[in-house]
Amino acid sequence: xxxxxxxxxxxxxxxxxxxxxxxxxxxxxxxxxxxxxxxxxxxxxxxxxxxxxxxxxxxxxxxxxxxxxxxxxxxxxxxxxxxxxxxxxxxxxxxxxxxxxxxxxxxxxxxxxxxxxxxxxxxxx
Numbered sequence: 001x002x003x004x005x006x007x008x009x010x011x012x013x014x015x016x017x018x019x020x021x022x023x024x025x026x027x028x029x030x031x032x033x034x035x036x037x038x039x040x041x042x043x044x045x046x047x048x049x050x051x052x053x054x055x056x057x058x059x060x061x062x063x064x065x066x067x068x069x070x071x072x073x074x075x076x077x078x079x080x081x082x083x084x085x086x087x088x089x090x091x092x093x094x095x096x097x098x099x100x101x102x103x104x105x106x107x108x109x110x111x112x113x114x115x116x117x118x119x120x121x122x123x124x125x
Contacts, residue, residue: 004102004104004105004106006072006074006075006076006077006100006102007070007072007077009028009077009100009102009105009106009107010028010070010077010079010100010102010107012024012027012028013025013028013029013100013107014065014067014079014081016028017054017065018064018065020058020063022051022054022055022058025054026047026050026051028106028107029047029050029106029107030103030104030106030107030108031046031047032045032046032108033045033046033047033050033106033107033108033109033110034108034109034110035050035053035109035110035111035112036109036110036111036112037111037112037113038097038099038111038112038113039111043112060085060086061086062084062085062086062091063083063084063085063086064083064084065081065082065083065084065096066081066082066083066084067079067080067081068080068081068082075101075102075103076099076100076101076102077099077100077102078097078098078099078100079097079098079100080095080096080097080098081095081096081097081098082094082095082096083095083096087117087119087123088123089119089122089123090119090120090121090122090123091119091120091121091123092117092118092119092120092121093117093118093120094114094115094116094117094118095114095115095116095117096112096113096114096115097112097113097115098110098111098112099111099112
């Protein structure tokens with residue numbers, strides 16, 4: 001990744017997520033990066049905790065994040081995404097607000113707020 005602007009780093013993160021490329025994804029995060037529920041608990045800290053969280057998510061066959069909107073203000077990038085997921089209830093979508101803080105060309109802190117979950121196809125019985 002040549003360009004380390006916050007916009008480029010967050011787009012590379014989204015592209016790596018959708019490609020399920022764990023190494024490219026980890027390359028967008030600082031070694032000591034932290035993920036939080038927005039205004040809440042810490043979900044993970046550092047690559048050792050981030051990697052297994054993403055690898056578990058990558059097992060979902062329908063996983064894909066579609067960018068609905070993006071705002072960049074200095075080193076902060078805010079994405080609104082609609083994520084295709086495989087829930088226990090079935091295949092569906094989840095609205096997600098993602099707030100990324102980029103420092104020295106890597107995501108240092110990310111916070112997530114989940115919105116509406118919609119089940120599109122119920123799980124087989």
